[in-house]
Amino acid sequence: QRAFSPKAMKAISDDIRALAISLVEEFKPLGGCEFMSAIAEPLPVTVFLKMFGLPVERQVEYRVLVKQHLAATDSNPSAVQERLRKVAAAMHDTIMERKENPQDDIISMLWAAEFNGEPATINDMENYCVMIFVAGLDTVMNGMGLGALHLANNPKLQAELKADPSKVPAATEEILRRYTFTLPPRFVAKDMEFQGITMKKGEKAVLLLPTADLDESEYESPEEFKMARENVHIAFGAGPHRCLGSHLARVELNILYEEMVKRLPEFKLDPNKAVQYHGGPVWGPESLHLVW
Numbered sequence: 001q002r003a004f005s006p007k008a009m010k011a012i013s014d015d016i017r018a019l020a021i022s023l024v025e026e027f028k029p030l031g032g033c034e035f036m037s038a039i040a041e042p043l044p045v046t047v048f049l050k051m052f053g054l055p056v057e058r059q060v061e062y063r064v065l066v067k068q069h070l071a072a073t074d075s076n077p078s079a080v081q082e083r084l085r086k087v088a089a090a091m092h093d094t095i096m097e098r099k100e101n102p103q104d105d106i107i108s109m110l111w112a113a114e115f116n117g118e119p120a121t122i123n124d125m126e127n128y129c130v131m132i133f134v135a136g137l138d139t140v141m142n143g144m145g146l147g148a149l150h151l152a153n154n155p156k157l158q159a160e161l162k163a164d165p166s167k168v169p170a171a172t173e174e175i176l177r178r179y180t181f182t183l184p185p186r187f188v189a190k191d192m193e194f195q196g197i198t199m200k201k202g203e204k205a206v207l208l209l210p211t212a213d214l215d216e217s218e219y220e221s222p223e224e225f226k227m228a229r230e231n232v233h234i235a236f237g238a239g240p241h242r243c244l245g246s247h248l249a250r251v252e253l254n255i256l257y258e259e260m261v262k263r264l265p266e267f268k269l270d271p272n273k274a275v276q277y278h279g280g281p282v283w284g285p286e287s288l289h290l291v292w
Contacts, residue, residue: 001244003051003106009247016047016252020259028264032291040144040288044252048136051248052129053105054094065090066137070280087133088126095125106132132244139182140249142284144256146179147172150225151257152269152290157225162261170227172253177233178225180210181284184237206281209234267292 002008020043027033045063049056069083095107102108107129115124151158161168188203199205213233214222236243243249260267269275270289278286 003109004244004246004248006247009251012047012051013251013255016043017255017259019043019046020252020256021263024259024263028292032267032270032289035148035288035290036141036145036285037287039256040141040148043256044140044144044249045137047248047252051106052133052136053098053103053107054091054133058090062090062133062137066134069134070138070282071278084130084134087130091129091133092126095122095129135243136245139243139282140245140252142181142282143176143179143249143253145285145288146181147175147253147257148260148290149269149275149285149288150175150179151260152267154225155266155268158261158266161257165258165262167227168254168258168261169250172250172257173233174225174227174229176235176253177213177219177229178223180213180233180235181282182209182235182237182243183207183281183283184209184241185281207237209237210283265292 020039023039023043027038033039041063042059045059046056049059049062054062065083065087069087091107098105098107099111102111107125110125110128111120113120115121151161157171161171184207186205186207188199188201188205190201192199213219213235216222219229236246236249267290270291273287273289275288276286277283
């Protein structure tokens with residue numbers, strides 16, 4: 001919690017903005033880009049790897065492992081464990097190095113923590129590192145893609161945010177609600193009946209957060225984008241499973257949208273290249289071609 005607190009995020013916001021500016025300015029003269037690979041992926045992945053303490057130069061290798069895990073359709077426990085062991089193996093050397101030479105990063109912080117009152121073991125470290133690693137390398141880039149897609153389809157909104165950047169946080173929250181992109185899997189803890197459905201211990205259940213944020217009993221005209229909403233959404237989950245990185249995600253999304261509308265001419269979707277999507281526990285654009 002301390003590593004991802006609002007105070008900690010404020011401390012790195014200047015670095016996040018500098019990276020966002022450099023990426024936008026790199027592609028600005030080209031008149032367009034494939035947004036996911038050009039900006040949406042390198043921005044949050046670079047920030048996360050630096051926070052975590054992993055070598056940024058290996059980000060392509062790390063992203064391949066995460067994409068393979070999230071795209072896999074085999075939910076057999078042994079297959080899942082095999083994929084996660086590959087992720088753990090990719091981090092093993094760095095994890096062990098931080099035990100002997102702690103630095104100012106999350107891996108070092110985890111080594112200093114206690115688990116159930118006991119010092120951290122390598123099993124504790126691998127479990128926590130894999131969980132945070134998989135979540136941190138994939139989620140927010142999909143949110144960025146969905147936000148850029150909405151902005152590209154709404155030039156009036158681009159102009160409004162360019163004229164008054166103070167409206168960006170409100171736009172970010174409504175984009176998060178309208179295009180909630182996580183469908184967290186859970187396992188049923190005990191035999192039960194839920195709203196007339198029998199659920200058995202060990203079965204997998206998927207939380208449809210995107211449909212929760214389009215619930216007509218909660219939101220008037222839920223499919224409409226309205227920045228003026230009293231925006232309480234469930235895009236980051238709730239309770240003990242609430243997203244640990246929500247403060248980081250908000251900072252990254254706000255900064256990126258602000259710098260895009262500030263620095264780019266009006267941008268739109270490339271009419272010759274259709275948006276491609278992927279599904280899974282985190283859904284979003286696989287490829288998103290923008291032109292300006």
